[in-house]
Amino acid sequence: MEDLFPYPVARIGLIGGGQLGRMMVKAAKRLGCTCVVLDPLQGSPAGQVAGHQIVGDYSDPAMLRELAESCDVVTFELEDIETETLLRLEAEGHKIHPRPELLAIIQDKYRQKCFLRDAGIPTSEFVDMPAPERDGFAAFGYPLVQKARRGGYDGRGVVVMPNAQSYDTHLPVAGYVERFVEAEKELAVMVARNVHGECRAYPTVEMRFHARDNVLDFLVAPAQVSDEVARRAEALAVRTVEAMDGVGVFGIEMFLTAEGELLVNEVAPRTHNSGHHTIEACVTDQFEQHLRAILGLPLGDTRQLTPATMVNLLGEPGYQGRPVIAGLAAVLAIPGVCVHIYGKAVTKPGRKMGHVTVVDDAIDAACSKAKQVKERIRILGDSKL
C-alpha cells in the first residue's frame, strides 16, 4: 500500500458527544482527521470541538445512517447504543470499530461475563438473575454484588450486598449476581489493538474509588504494585482484547486480591476514565491511539514518561445550573497540574464536569498534589438546590 493520504486523512463518525468524544476530536484534528458527532444535545462537549454535529438520538436508525454515510469510519464513546442498526450498516459495508457484534456482547454485562468465563479469562463467579428474588440471592450466598445487565455506569447499575439484610437494597431489574471480591486494589489496563491485529498495552494503573458512590476518585499511574503484578495485569488485558478480537482502545478493569490473583471485573470497548493521564504522561494518548487502531495506522508508543495522578471534577452536591469553577487559579498555581474542563453547559451533583491530571517526577508528590487539588477546586453552579 502506498503511503499517501488525502486531507482529511479520514472522516470519523463519532457516536456520543461527551468528554471522551471531546478529547478524541482534539486528537483527531491533530492527526489531520475531521469528525462528525452524533449526540442529542446541541453543542455537546465533543460537538463544540468537532464543529459538525448531527443532533439526534444515539440509537435513531436514520441518524446513525446519516452519520455512517457522511464518514469513512464510525466509532463510539459510550456503550448504550442500539446495535441492530449498526449491524445492518456494517453488513452494507460501512466500517464500524469496535465491531457492533462485540459491542452487543460487552454492553450486556451478563453476556460479557459469560464471554469472559468461556474464554478462560479469570473473573468472579456469577449466576443469571433475570428477576431478582430473595431466595435466589440467598442460594448464591452473601456477600454478593448485583449488577444490571444494561445501562449502568459509574456504579449506577451495581449494588454491593454484604449480607441477607441488604437484599432490600437490590435493583428491581434484569441482571445477575456475582461473588463479592475482597480486593486489595482495583487496577486497570488500557489496551489498543488495530485492524491488523497489532496490540499494545499501557502501563497498569490503580483506581481508587469513593467508598460512597463507586465513582473513580483518584487514579495513580503507574499502579503501586510489584513489576511482576503489573506485567501480569498487562498480559491478561492483552489476552482479553485478543480473545474478543477487539479493534480500538479498550479499558480492562481488574481486581487484585490479597493472594495476588487478578480477576477481570469488566471491559469497556472504548477510551476510559482510567486512561486520561495518557494525554500528559504517555508518548501517545489513548484518544490518538484509538484513532490509529481503527484507521489501521501503526500503533503509537505506550510508554509512560512521568508518574501521574488523575482526579475527576464532579458537580458539587447542592448546586446546579451554569458551572462556576471555584479554586481554578489556586490549582493552576501548583506545578504539574493540568486542568481539563469538559464544556458542559449545566452542572448537577456528581456529574463529571472535568478532570485534573498531575504529573510529578515522584509518584508520592503527585498523590499529595492530587489531594490538594481535590480540596481546592470545586465545580459549583449558579443556582442552589
Ligand SMILES: Nc1ncnc2c1ncn2[C@@H]1O[C@H](COP(=O)(O)OP(=O)(O)O)[C@@H](O)[C@H]1O
Ligand atoms: N464483584 C465485586 N466485588 C467487589 N466490588 C465490586 C464487584 N463488582 C463491582 N465492584 C465495585 O463496584 C464498582 C463498579 O462496578 P462495575 O462493574 O465496574 O460497574 P460500572 O460499570 O458502574 O463501572 C467497581 O469498580 C468496584 O469498586
Ligand SMILES: [Mg+2]
Ligand atoms: Mg467499572
